[in-house]
Amino acid sequence: MAELVSQQSSSPVYRAACELAAYRLRDALTDKPFIEYDSSLRTVLLRCLPDEVASIAVCSAVDGSRALLHRDAVSGPGYVLDTATKTSPPWLKRCGLEPGWSRPYTDPDTQSVVISFVAPLVRDGKVVAAVAAGSIPVGARASKKRPAAPAWLSVTEPRLRSRLLYPNPVCLLTTWGEVDGSWRKNVMTISWLTCLNNDADVLLSINARRHSAAAVLSGRAFGLSVPTSDLAAMVLKIGACSGSKTDKLATVEGLAAVEADAEAKAGKGGFAALMSDSSDDDDGVAAPPDAPWFVEGCVARLACVVERRLTEGEDHHVVVAKITDASVREDYWDGKTFRAPHGRAPFLSFLGSQSFGHTVQS
Ligand SMILES: Cc1cc2nc3c(=O)[nH]c(=O)nc-3n(C[C@H](O)[C@H](O)[C@H](O)COP(=O)(O)O)c2cc1C
The missing domain is CATH 3.30.450.20 (PAS domain)
Known part of the structure; x- marks a missing residue:
């Protein structure tokens, strides 16, 4: 009135x-x-x-x-x-x-x-x-409207998918890992990775002792999520514990899963059939979901599947994977380049000893 x-x-x-x-x-x-x-x-x-x-x-x-x-x-x-x-x-x-x-x-x-x-x-x-x-x-009432979620763009061209890894950002590699006969989401931090060409091929080096290694080598789809500097503490925590002992989603603060879109489901057959240590059916353990999943709060999501293994019996598995699907947050993508816009959190570059550099556009 x-x-x-x-x-x-x-x-x-x-x-x-x-x-x-x-x-x-x-x-x-x-x-x-x-x-x-x-x-x-x-x-x-x-x-x-x-x-x-x-x-x-x-x-x-x-x-x-x-x-x-x-x-x-x-x-x-x-x-x-x-x-x-x-x-x-x-x-x-x-x-x-x-x-x-x-x-x-x-x-x-x-x-x-x-x-x-x-x-x-x-x-x-x-x-x-x-x-x-x-x-x-009595002052303005708090708006009931939630802030609009950032829009996501699907990156369909393989050459553009490669560009999401041009900055060599630290990534979070997400898999389904087997623990005591059942499948659990697992995630590791990875910085030894780079795109190999403009055909969406990626090179990764994963220590054989990582719990994630078997899941990646199984030939099933896995996810790469690109975090930004605001998630640095979480990225370190994820890289400091093993999914063999810890349910990281239950214990790492701020870590939450995002399921892949239906079209991102990838990774059946192909390499999986060639891998000697692809052991889904061993011991009668049911196969895990074949869809990759991603980490909430990250700015790019890449669904990948291993195509070739370059090492055998060494302490690091060096593998070539194909990015089969990718999407990127609209504000981090100008149609050609993946970069942190002015004023937004940049990607991480691992310097060692728990410290990061930031990748910013010059
Ligand atoms: C910043 C950072 C980068 C890392 N990069 C790699 C990497 O490229 N390859 C690798 O095998 N481990 C890397 N690690 C270590 C794994 O993330 C770590 O051992 C993790 O606990 C493995 O988890 P998992 O046993 O559940 O697979 C990195 C850790 C950090 C913190």
Whole structure:
């Protein structure tokens, strides 16, 4: 309800005056069979309005008719009676059977968020009308809308997929790992990786002792997620424990999974059939889901599958994998280059000894 004369007070005196006004008006109307919007109503409204309060209103819950009396801020002292029927005022919509301060509502005239003191007129247990007095600004209500999630773009051309690894960013490699006969999501930090050409081929070096190694070598699809500097602490934690002993998703703070889109599911057959240590069916352990998954909060997602193994029996598995699907956060991609836009967190470059450099565009 518009408080057209600047009445910013939320003092106890002002509040009490609002309450008094509403109670007075309710009592004045309570025995009337219906509300007549004529000059006598103006007199009633005026009589009920204490000096401190600039506006008072009554609205029928039956037909939405209403009268609002407010001080005339334009033409000086005096009051204006407004009986134009608009939509039901917000304070009436939530009016209960007891008088009280309304919930915050946006005043349609001023667009500010306010509360008014509201008293219902109740007949046979139903609110047939309500009166409201005063208007106290309570500040903006928190928006219920969630901030829009960043948009993602699918990178379909292989040569452009390669570009997501041109900066050689530290990545999070995600797999399904087998622990005690069941499949669990696992993730490791990897920095020894680079794209090999513009045909979406990637070279990776994975220590044979990593729990992730068997899953990557199995020929099933795995994921690479590109984190940014704001995730550095999490990246180090992921790289400091093994999925053979730890359920990283349950223990690493901030780590959450994002499932691949249906079209990103890749990696069946092919290399898997050639690998001697691809042992899904050994011991009767059911095959894990074939879709890669990714790490939430990262800015690029690459679904990959190993195509060739370049080492045998050494302490590091050096493998060539193909990026079979990729998507990138729109703000980190200008159509050709993958880079952190000005003001956003950059990619990480591993310097050793738990420290990172940042990759920024010159
Ligand atoms: C910044 C960083 C980069 C790493 N890069 C590699 C890498 O390129 N290859 C590798 O085998 N291990 C790398 N590691 C170590 C693994 O991430 C780490 O041993 C991890 O715990 C393995 O997890 P897993 O046993 O669950 O597979 C890196 C660790 C960190 C912190």
